Amino acid sequence: MSADLLEINDLEITYPRGFGKAPFRAVQELSLRVGRGETVSIVGESGSGKTTIGSAILGLARVASGSIKLNGEEIAHAGVRQRRELASRLQAVFQDPFSSLDPSQTVGDVVAEPLRVAGPKLSAAEINERVVAMLARVGIAQSAVSKYPAEFSGGQRQRIAIARALVLEPEIVVCDEAVSALDVSVQAQVLNLLDDLQRDVGTSYVFISHNMAVVRHISDRVVVLYRGRVMEQGTAAEVCDTPAHPYTRSLLASVPVPDVAAQKGRREARMSSIVASGIAPHDGVGCPFAPRCPFAQQKCVDATPPLVELPDGRSVACVRVGELPPPDERSVLATTAAVSTTVTEKS
């Protein structure tokens, strides 16, 4: 089946800025497709609008224009009733494991809520059975059902949040910075868990993150966002290993890697990847990255660069994309995987 599971077209999301001011455009001209079983990451820094897009998909932010379709069904303006019906297909995992579970509810109630609100009619025993089974799948013991979230560590809470999101076996889950608050070792556990569940159930993920390394690891495709606009999108390998847009390049060059020698080269690449160009968009016209772009020219801000598809299939919003030198080899992430893996050898 070629039809995409989630299809976003020309999405625009605005926030009011008070009387007499034009509304702030948090997201503009965003189009995105997510296939079945696919992981699409939306990556960007603060103010890029990545979380806003997730909120719009989930019905937590008001959509100004454009469409969001799930299985061809328009959901951009879904009301409470339609949301309840959607809940069995669309779920979410949020960032902060300490705020994502209601502290006054037991873990059992937390995980059972989607079943009770939006699930098929089930008896209490059946609900309990499903909750326990789901918790077991995320590695949480049955005894947790009657405990409260405060009794669990950050990583465990995130597992519980994932159990809640997946208990209805949704077709797609929006993961909004789902591992950002976790320590690196726990983050690895949760990323592996998400991967396992995807293999088992075939869930699609919209993975929202600021962390290029995580994104590169988990995604099939990546969308790079800056100030509400898509700068570049393509497969994870294309975007992370041969970045085309100057912004993607600076983003990748800025990630420090745990290797002193490699990092020395990356540091130099990083320093030349961002400059004060003195060229800025005005009245909302022009490339938003131009002021920091080492390749910026006047033509970058004469009009807003459109997202253009390159021969290799990815899309880039840069008018100079054909004239740019290839990316600094030191700055991409593919070249750095080298650390010994003997740690798992059981003696």
Add this chain to the structure above:
Amino acid sequence: MTAIDTPAVPGGPSTDLPAAESGGRPPSRFRALREYLRRPLGVIAGAFLLVVIVATALARVISPYDPLKQDLFHSLALPSATHLLGTDKLGRDVLSRLLWGGQVSLLGLVEALAVAFVIGITLGLVAGYVGRVIDNVISRLTEVVMAIPGIVILLMVYSATNNNQHIGMIVLGVLSAPTLIRVTRGAAQAVREETYVAASRVTGMGRILIMIRHVLPNIWGPIIVNTAVLAAVILGIQGGLNYINLGVNPPNPSWGGMVSEAQQTLSQQPWLIIPSGLLITLVIMSFMLVADALRDTSASNRSRAGSAKAAAQAVSADGDDVPAADEVLLRVRDTSVSFSGLEVVSRVGFDVRPGEALGIVGESGCGKTVTASAILGSLDASAVTSGHVIFEGQELVNAPRKVRAGIRGSGIAYISQDPMVALDPSFSVASQLGELVGRHDHLRGAHRRERVIDLLTQVGLPDPADVARRFPHQLSGGMAQRVSIACALAGRPRLLVADEPTTALDVTIQGEILGLLRRLQQDTGMSIVIITHDLGVVADICDRVVVMYAGQVIEAADAEELFADPSHPYTRALLASNPIVAEAGTKLLSIPGTVPNPADWPHGCRFADRCPLRLDACTEGPIRLELLPAPPTHPDTLDHAARCIRAEELETTNQLAAKKTKEAA
């Protein structure tokens, strides 16, 4: 994987201090009650209120006399066996009048409180949760009502209703509702932002259902506390009204009215002002104390530290056996820190040489921020520090204030994690930075200003004069961190302690700040101690690295050596679980479980529970941090130490792996 491992600190790198850990909190009513019963003042106040309420309710049965029965032969009597609290001007029994008067007061209180409660919660919840226009309307209305001197309205009401206490109290309830509206609104707004509410919305739950299931249960605490406070306030106002005979019709008794009656015979019998006035005061005070106790209860419920298990740690491992470097700026030796008997940093040791950048790296709850605070002398008073922190030959652990003050800013300076809260919001950049310049350089006026601009230029701010004029809220995160760095540079420090200086920043800004720190270090020759959870940051800026786990140094080495040759299983796992090093599409290597709480630190190797290379010997006793022999490939490598009995074995496998890679290449 262990199914339920110990509850641990949140993942956010900021919460590195175990004292702030939240332990288990099953919010059961019984627990809350038990917690409340631990507060003697609250218990006494609650019991007193209960006695007053019961006695008043039973006035008909227990009051010794008719409250209106006059006995002019025994007027103005002092307390005696027949009249326990004496008699008033007309010989009426004071105790009986207090009991009957209490019915008026307490019934009125219940009426007013009920009205305030219902209005407060309903409007507060709607304003706080629904928000937008409705919130605006309710908030403005609340402001208006709060600005009305309530007495004006109350006087009218009593006048128009022929002194009807019930209506008066209902109106008082309406006038008191704003406090509860505000509290409920604030609490509901906070809960609305919680992501579990978002998750429920995604599930298709309606507003009302969410308010009942998720908002109300989580905001009862502040509502109940403030209702108790409001009870006290209402009782005071009601007493005042009764004092001027509003709401009661003499000769019927009321507490406030009895004070007024007593005042008339003040010169003949001053005793009479005591029973009624004191009773009102005690009841009001009891409501306040109950409120205080409730507040403490809900606060402690929220942040119950693992201190219950604060059993003193067994004597920990030997101090870190770090070889002394020839030229040392900062020497940390055997430094331990405990909070209320619970050790959170155990005999940590390392050296910082002049001009060197040292990274202290580890996950949350490993004690790295506490270690930094011990260096800075900024631990709070409840912390007990032992061991040595020697800066330029001077001992700083438990040093006199003066010694510390002489070093702050000029010897050791500091930049914190979140630049947005590291600057005083009430003062301009020029003022704050100027203050520090004044302290260190004794400059005034134009000279001070000049130095401020110099410092701002030094940290790479393009328009320093403009930045100087700004207030902290007018700065972006990156600019604020640069200003913080300028503040730290004001005293020309020899050592800069940076606690997660880039964690709160975007990755491109992080790059700029790391570049700035590196440049400043080269320009000024100062040393840097950088606390971080990110090994990439360490690789970028550090010369030496100290890896901490569960309060101990578990590995220390030159940065290059550490990444090439990690010799503690934890260090290796930390490196391997980073998605940067994983092949795309493969499983990440992860460490099962989490960092244990300080109360649960094992006697032997603290990482043993999670270690794939564990031997029986690992758990038998404390493991020492030992110096590793320099590998033949890097004979000039200095000072690589690890706290693992298999470290040398690991080192060998590293070399084999390196060889293999080389051969393959």
Add this chain to the structure above:
Amino acid sequence: MLKNLGLRLLGSLVLLIVVPTITFFLQGAGSNNIARSVLGLTATKSQIDAFNHTLGLDQPLWQRYFSWLGGAVHGDFGLSYTTQQPVQDILAPRLAVSLSLIVGALLVFTIVGMLLGVISATGNKIVGRVVDAVSTVGIAVPNFWLAVILIAVFAVNLNLLPATGYVDPSDDPGLWLASLVLPVIALAFAGITAVAKQTRDQMLLSIASPYARSLRANGASEFSLVYKHALRNAAAPVVTVLGVIFVGALSGSVIVENIFVLPGLGSQALQSTLQHDVPVIQGISVYFIIIVVIVNVLIDIANTILNPKVRAA
């Protein structure tokens, strides 16, 4: 910033119209007893009709309201039902008395409260504990009882100060002050503890804040952290609390004036209430609201100066 101030002024205007309107109609509901209560039970029907006619009480309520409103805009609050004097003439001399009391109380709870707050924030633990304990008691003692005790101790027992009454400052400034001491204390007491508590809490918050930690670590002196940074950051929230306490004190002044028999607006308010003298009460509520509005504007201005975020907005 001006926009904010404008919005607040608009709110005050609403207050100025709404409160007298509420009080007017509340009183109107009981207006048929007015003539009875003024003229006494023996008055004949024709006497009552004549009374109602002179005061316009035979007109419908809404008409009376608008004619009152029309006058009030020009500072004419009509005639008192009981004395037939213009309301503004009755209230003018009483305003001075009430202002002396209320402004006195405002000064006392602001100055003493902030002083106590600073002392308990900076002093050692014992000082803090003492202030805490006194605060709990201080907030609990109702002002009317405190007033009676003050009278019992300082007037009746020690005979140091007058128990009741008021002396005009033009007659004898010393006696004027003496006549105000006890009422001001009784009225200000609860406010002192509230201000002290707020000052202390805010200062401790500032002293423990991340910016204080940074400033201290980089060489700022303890003195500056407490008396410059903490005090400055406590100022705005304390000023806000002052506004709330002030409105409470205004209400309290009605009771305190009655206890100490001060010829101010408050004692007149109670008396007129018992006499159903609507125009006088209306006048008093307008005066009260104007006082509140003035204080709120002052507080807004203070907040604007104290809070850089508001200033920039």
